[in-house]
Amino acid sequence: MPQPQPAHPPILAARGLHFARNETAVFGPLDLSVEAGEALLVQGENGSGKTTLLRVLAGLLQADAGVIEWNGVPAARIDPLLRASAATYLGHLAALKADLTARENLEFLCGLHGQRSTQTIDGAMATVGLGGLQDSLARQLSAGQKKRLSLARLWLSPAPLWLLDEPYANLDLGGIDLVNRMVQAHLRDGGAALVTTHGAYAAPPVRTRLLTLGGNA
């Protein structure tokens, strides 16, 4: 007998999620859920499993136990390709080709993941403060500018859920503010975001849930 579902199930929910590497627990078991218009801030010290959690949720790693649900449907019963189009992942590796220009990089990533019909590459690059750098090679960009280029990719992505791993790393104050504004706009459009950070200094001013990972203990 299936449980009665609420009118709007959370975009992403996990129950009893647990992950271990070589029999040592990295995190969990933990429960979480993110609804549309909501951000989940995952906090924790270095090595507390924030990145691993995000990789498990993105589907790059397999959890050892627990259930992940997308819009109320267990992940195991969803077509993996459908699930892939529900979330976009911004990790530590930027997936930028050093020998291609900023525009060529974005063209490829948009071709791979799809592109929001309301956005253009030029518009997204202007949004993240890289206007005029479209034809610069990615290798010539600074670490912060590369991060901004990844944010432009995020901005172009049609996925409703953003999985952001340390989005504030390498960014200046203006960049941190930019991330917060982007998350705010994304949530206003009915999206959701999962943001990891090791400090509370940069919490975006939106409806936020907090999840604290407490080391390996």
Add this chain to the structure above:
Amino acid sequence: MMLSAAKALAIRDLRLLWKRRGDSLQPALFALLVIVLFALALGSDSATLAKVSSAVLWVAVLLSGLLALDSLFRSDAEDGSLEQWMLAPVPLAWLVLVRTLTHWATTALPLIVCTPLLAELLQLPHAQLPMLLGSLLLGTPLLSLLGAVVAALTVGMRRSGILVALLALPLYVPVLVFGAGSVAADAQGLDGSGGLLWLAAGLVMALVLAPLTAAAAIRIALS
């Protein structure tokens, strides 16, 4: 969606190839080097050269393919591109197939186009040229697909170097045997089409199975 992703990937690979055209010429130059050295070493004896020329061409093409193998997925694994491939709303096996075929078209195909000239250098009898080209056209994509599985298996290692060659060579030997064998049979006046049919059958199987295997290997290597 699948077609637009394939197009984006193929365009990206061609752009990268153009920007690093020095690097991408290396496998072809290597094959050329092997062939020229053979021609010089046996130059005075054109009868011997004609006898071994098809085998030399096959080995040169195979070795240059082996040299290019490590570049198939390595840089994409290092900069996080493979992660994004895995998260894309298209099957990973499809992207692997597109990448492998683009790789074949940019490493092996130029060599095949040059083969008539290289064959001239090695005194290959003209009658054998069609059979040689046919066997290369069927055999080299098979080599690339088998190589993609090996490259995917070793993508998690920092330095795979000779390991790739050691793993790939046993898989390459049957292709070499049928490929060079069909030309040799043709040279003796026998029917060489049997080897070609084996290559074609292998290619059809590899087109389906190799991308699936390589995709599974990538998932394991990156987890």
